[in-house]
Amino acid sequence: MNYEEIAKKLLESELAGTPIAPLTEKYPGLSIEDAYRIQLAGVNMKLSQGRKVIGKKIGLTSRGMQKLLGVNEPDYGHLLDDMLVLEGDTLKRSDLIAPKVEGELAFVLKDTLRGPGVTIADVYRATEGIFPSFEIVDSRIEDWKIKLPDTISDNASSARLVLGSRMASIKDIDLKLIGMMYEKNGEMVNSGVGAEVWGNPAAAVAWLANKLSTFDIALEKGEIILSGAFTAAEKAEAGDVFTVSFYGLGSVSIKFI
Template structure:
């Protein structure tokens, strides 16, 4: 199959900018491989960089067993985070600028040292991390109605859209991330609860996976990067007027309103 990675990346970018979803890539390209999908993502990143956008980190997806089973895969995926995806704490999210957004609660790792695989361990991640911040990720799909397979979401930059960071960073050595609980409320009703152990058994294991995966492309995680380690619970649909409150044990509370 002869794929034009730049052309496919341009279609995804147009869908993002115009909030007009496209049909699944895996319907049009039956033999689309995971490797092809990452090449499309990297082509999309390259186009955004040429437009003046700045990469500030990466996000990891499909870190829970139920989500992996849903898509029939046995490992996570990743996408790139850009500067204009950041929402300040307390800043509302404009629903009209997204297609079908969903909200997730996550931990953000702020790196102080370079991480490059292969062979990166949880201990390496701890040593390389400046601190942890509570975060909310807003995922969105440029694929119509979220009818995605693994290759679709990878090509679509891991379904990245927006994210919120808490206003305080916590020293990682003081935290047992596996046992930090999270309560997720939507419009005042508790919908989901979870713990860090839901993320590949340990959120730092998720970051180690990413560093090792990126080594296949000769890419490393760099100082100052923000790494969203994966959702603690299932994502919730978001519409205009919805208010999400996510409370993290010892890390505080984040609130996000869609307008």
Template sequence: MKITSVDELSLLLKEAEESGNSVKALTEIYPNLTEKEAYQIQLTNVEEKVKKGQKIIGKKIGLTSIAMQELLGVDEPDYGHLLTDMHIPNFGEISLANKILPKVEAEIAFVLKKDLIGPNITFEDVIDATDYIVPALEVVDSRIENWKIRLEDTVADNASSCLFVLGNERYDVNEIDLPNVTMDLYRNDELMNTGKGDAVLGNPIHCVAWLANKLSEFGISLNAGEVILSGALSAAINANEGDCFTAKFPLLGEVSISFT
């Protein structure tokens, strides 16, 4: 089938997600795909889910590390939407049905008590709008074959979003030295990697401010009550059947998930 429009690319990604069968990189199928068109594809598929009864409950930030930006040849992060059916309880289980090549990464989540409407959102605005922070795990999965993605591919694919888990303990953002928060990520009790808060644009707060300002280009805001995943503190780890992942944050507690 010859793809001739971004609407057809939206449908291609939608079918891949529903079937659990990956597709070739959109940038191979449609070489002139732009970042703006990629966000259009993302929004089209998010709006379709909302029409079917899901609700937007937050946003996620991706590509916050210099290493990932250099890998994809970009100089800024990207973002995706979090929907109701993406939230898994702490210590819950995830079915691998319809998942393709899921990976797990640990991060810090912000829950807002005020709207953040860009442009010109500052570091201090984010602190003022934050209700609390919690440790989080994000499960990312790419509908693109073998994760062979460029920026436009992951943007169109809702920033490779899949599922997320939040820790139980809530913390005041003013009481935590976020750049110096440390994290150990375990798979089946084996330490896989470590991370630190300054790995994401120097401070997760900068990530949330960037997101609020980026979203203003699309007439979208961060809203009170939403969850904001501020970016992975270390590399994503492949998940397989039977795996249990736990992120241990000395200052924020633990968050864990198992795969069945």
């Protein structure tokens, strides 16, 4: 199996805005390890083009999504500099294939976290602060017909991230109990609490640090870590406006044009 060749097809799909057939159909033996190797090959291609890794994202943190895909742990992807959208900017729907929007907490690290053996306490000590955020996920796989190796290969379906304008100390907030209200076009469509995210968003960050150690990758000082969605994602079309508000932390909004 040629990891670079598969990664190139995914990158071409992203650039063209044209999805491809599921990888797991073409490569029935595609394993989780193969998928992460494809993801890393794709990231290295982007780095060779002058892009920069600014963080990592954690996906599949809810038990419901894990059950849907038949897995018992989250997955992860890389965040690159051209994915970052500032609050107040707009997003062109036509730049993406089939975007969905998730409300999450973003951790900003003041110290490096390198597994194995990273604990929730280590995450608290290493975190500079947290932001309300959106992750916009998008699949280069046609019609979101994904199995776990498909989404991992596709950089965990990463597309964009939006950070709010206020950073809060992690010590001031109970991450398990913090509530989130999710609005689409001015109407509340969902709500959730931090415990939906792997029991505690900080636990998801610890999991990621330990998982990445198997690839000799660390969560680096200054990186942004998206810890996982509080609720189900919402589809986005041109004209849609999304807002998530976190109790005691503030809100963030994004508009698609």
